[in-house]
Amino acid sequence: MQSSPPLFEQVKEFQKIFEPGIRHERQPHGLYVKCGKRVFDCISSAAGLIALFPLFTVVAVCIKLTSRGPIFYRQTRVGMEGHLFQIVKFRSMSKISSHIPPSVTVSGDRRITQVGKFLRRYKIDELPQLWNVLRGEMSLVGPRPELPKYVKDYSPEQKQVLCVRPGITGPASLAYRHEEEILSRYADPEQAYRMRILPHKVALNLKYLPEISFLNDLRLIFNTLNRSFLRPGSSLH
Secondary structure, three states: OOOOOOHHHHHHHHHHHHOOOOOOOOOOOOHHHHHHHHHHHHHHHHHHHHHOHHHHHHHHHHHHHHOOOOOEEEEEEEOHHHOEEEEEEEOOEOOOHHHOOOOOOOOOOOOEOHHHHHHHHOOHHHOOHHHHHHOOOOEEEOOOOOOHHHHOOOOOOHHHHHHOOOEEEOHHHHHOOOHHHHHOOOOOHHHHHHHHHHHHHHHHHHHHHHHOOHHHHHHHHHHHHHHHHOOOOOOOO
16 A cells, blocks of 8 residues: 655645745734734743643543543644644544544544543643644634645635634634534535535635734634533534
């Protein structure tokens, strides 16, 4: 069986496709966008990783005791300016089935473990992405990073979401916090995501770009915390 090309080769090939058309008129400006957002991300992610270390330890033990496989799940996503990176989550699916299509999950998905159901319900599986934020691959708030197979079909207008770092949460993430339940209504969830949900999510993220500000990001973070723990739903994509 032929092995897949190393990540750096995938990045080189991907950049050839997406280098044009990333910087457009929607690219946000201002002091907060230029440096304040990154400073806020670094301080918040570092503090979050330290404060949440006890929780991470408990979650890691639960994952290892209840299912075989690694603690963390890594997947290639598309970041700022088309750069590929490895997003990090707590593993919520069985070791084997987590790498089996479809790429989207639906409510009642049999691939999800019992511990994974709890983690996804309260968005705890997403918390390791604070490491991606600290590394500069993601931001606390921004468009959710998508799989390369979806992004390669973006129109020039849709590619504008790549002018900022992808986020752990954002307007589209909040709007589709019950995405798994929505997709479970379709006979072909993968097609439904690609043709119906993804275009709307990208439109919401494009609308967010000129509205980026410290106060708006704080509002989105607080709304996410409120809906994750007080009104929990399905995991972010």
